[in-house]
Amino acid sequence: MTRKNSSHKPAGLSRRTLLRASAAILGAVAFPLPAIAQTKPFAGVTLRGASFQHRFFTLLQNYIPEFEAQTGMKVDLQLSAFPVYNQQANLELSSGGSAFDFVNVTFILAARWVAAGLLANLDEFTGDPNLTPAEWNPRDFVEGAQVPYRDAKGATYGYSWEGGAMVMGLSRMDVMEKRGLKIPKTFAELEQVCAAMNGADNVNGIVSFQLHHWCLPPYIRGFGGNIFRNPPTDIMPTLNSPEAIQAVEYYANLLRNYAPRGVLTYTEDQARQSHMTGRSNIFIHSSAWITPILLSNDSKVRDTSRVVRMPAGPVHDFPAANSQGLGIPKNAKNKKAAWEFIKWALSPEISMRLVKEHGHSSVCRRSVIESEEYRKLNTVNGQDLGALYLEVLGLPAKGENYMAYRTVKEFPIIGDVLNKAFEQVATGQLAAAAAMNAAQEQAVANLRRAGTAL
Template identity: 70%
Template sequence: MPAVPSVEIDTRRRRLLKAASGTAVMAASGGLAFPAIAQSKPFNGLKLRGAAYQHGFFTILRKYIPEFEQQTGMTVDLQLSAFPVYNQQADLELSSGGSAWDFCNVTFILAARWVAAGLLANLDDFTGDRKLTPASWNPDDFVKGAQLPYLDRAGKTYGYSWEGGAMLMGMSRTDLMKKRGVEAPRTFDELMKVAEAVNGQDGVTGFVSSNLHHWFLPPYVQGYGGDFFVDPPANITPALDTPAAIQATDFYCKLLSKYSPQGVLGYTEDQAKAAMMGGRSNIFIHSSSWLTPMLTSADSKVKDTARIMRMPAGPKGDFPASNSQGLGIPKNAKNKEAAWEFIKWTLSPELSARIVKDTGHPSICRRSIIQSEEYKRINTINGQDIGKLYLEVLEQPGKTKNYMAYRTVKEFPLVGDVVNKAVERVVSGQQSAADSMKAAQEAALANMKRAGAKV
């Protein structure tokens, strides 16, 4: 059973806590009401500590947290830091068995490592207890593809997704595409042709990307019939020097070296997004949240010419990347029930619906919200149903073989690092794709063996 909060709860409050299994309803004032579990303030005086990385979702969430504090009696100390800084802190905190945090972000690229090492609490203990979680909270409402990183091999759950990333293709200058006589690309070959046709027209580059090559490259590798590992998660031997991986690397690196802005190897996601919003680059293939500002931001100069659609497919299939970020509870957290109360509230259907309605935040991972009329209304932009595209990609890995399994291999960060360097060598002209990926294969094997992986 989950540990009780560190503060003492009197018998009467404990009975109220156990009795509370009703569904939260919207208050007449428009705020999110709480069932008796929260209204009785069983956690009065408790200070809940958690950590995550800086993200717009948490900026939004902070505006609602006072409601949660008022209803539960606890205070929430949510510490946010830059993504790489948070990951370093979290890895150290969890791996050392620390108890400074009651809840934390379960980072997608580290989730498999943390789950496999037993560093997180099993959340099924909470969702399976009707005294702690009402049936209406419905864990099965979370899109399966977004939940895959937070499940162990037995199917137990160690996180629930608050953010979904669905790889789509954004085009900022369809007016230039029309002038050049090219249509929206649906295949890899067409993608290269469109990038070439637009590049240099009106000072626009045909393509742009950022320095997260371990995220952008795999769909090309899989589109050519390969993968980052031989057969993840069963066989995690790196497969970076296969013909498919080499062909994909050569293709992706040509997009960067021939049709992207000068200095693209140093581009951050924000710089790539700015190039699209300013109409300086035509195609950016990334998570939907990085593309929709072309259509929604007041700073966008391309609202009338921008379009978003599915990423082009390769000759061997269609494998757009998808990911998610989750919230979980460290195994040694002192206040597990209180932490679950916060996660349950944060990711509840009621608050998720409010956040969408109040802010338009699109990256919700509950299917019922994504398919709601309100979500569709907000996320239909220039006649495009962005939510439909988002859901299609987010759920695709959960429909057949999980082609995103490479990202659930706990050693993936070791391989991702060498892939980033391999791409940089090719784009900068230091090595051919074949030589660079051969070197990446050797480096990946060495890194994984040093880490104790069986390869």
């Protein structure tokens, strides 16, 4: 009995000991798992996002593997041509789909998507210290670039990754100086310089491209007109106002008389190439397309170029400014994971790396733009391009939001009408008054057909 009991006791103790030891071993192995889970809280998640093709995303893709390693999630980023993306994203969001976890909030569609409640309120993420550290600082984004992504109550539905500040580049200051010409500061002076430079040393006076509803409105605003009567509250089109007709005549005259042949069908790349090679003297567009005359290694005119404010009109000085933002669809399946991506992609750290490692200057964080590193990289021939970019990008948030015409949800409908009308004038098919009267009738009809109350 004693032998039996003594043999049984050790056996029972050994099982208990084994169980305890096993538990201890398992506990020792399991202990680090919560820490791992905390550092990779999205392990196994596939995050799906979409945007149009842009250099920002091409550069960002170089860093996405780092983000995936940090979070454990996989990022499926779909990029397509600008019109294709806009059509697909608009259909997906409007139908209440959940195919995407994050999207580009396209500038010209932002107001429509925000007003229709198709995007998630990002203040819910930035206001939670467990989701967004204080140093991420949402107020660091340039105010003018954030205007399109807010609703009437001030809630935020997107954060800007790209800023477009309209400036003027002059590639052949050497020829201008020989002819005694100064940098134009008004619309009248702009036309004079274009006329005087056109044909000099085989140089065209000006170059532009086919997105007329971006290039033309600053002239309409400069002459005192607008696209709508009082956007965003009164969106009755005003395309046939005397000021709008005057602006169309003016801009069509510039392109018809002083631009390269075929300019009405030029893409942005064609216009930039003409500018960087010195074949065209003046190009007025977003800074990212103008500054290559000073910053690109392919520029043939770095030593003879200047980048300055767009000339002012006789009534207003309203250079165009826009931005593109990242947002989260209201019906996204992985909202927290999507915010983690947006928070990372638009962080001060990634923004600065894009600037320092790739020379990508059109970021929208004020702290980065005002940094010493940014200033050094973007000061060329004594020209502080960062200060100019920041000045123009912030203008719509100061006083009148003069870009309101472009952020109302009705603008895409009007933009198409404006493009066609301008081409009719520039090609000589119709006089400006006739073309704009017809455009006004068409714009009103299209808006009413879309269900807009005027």
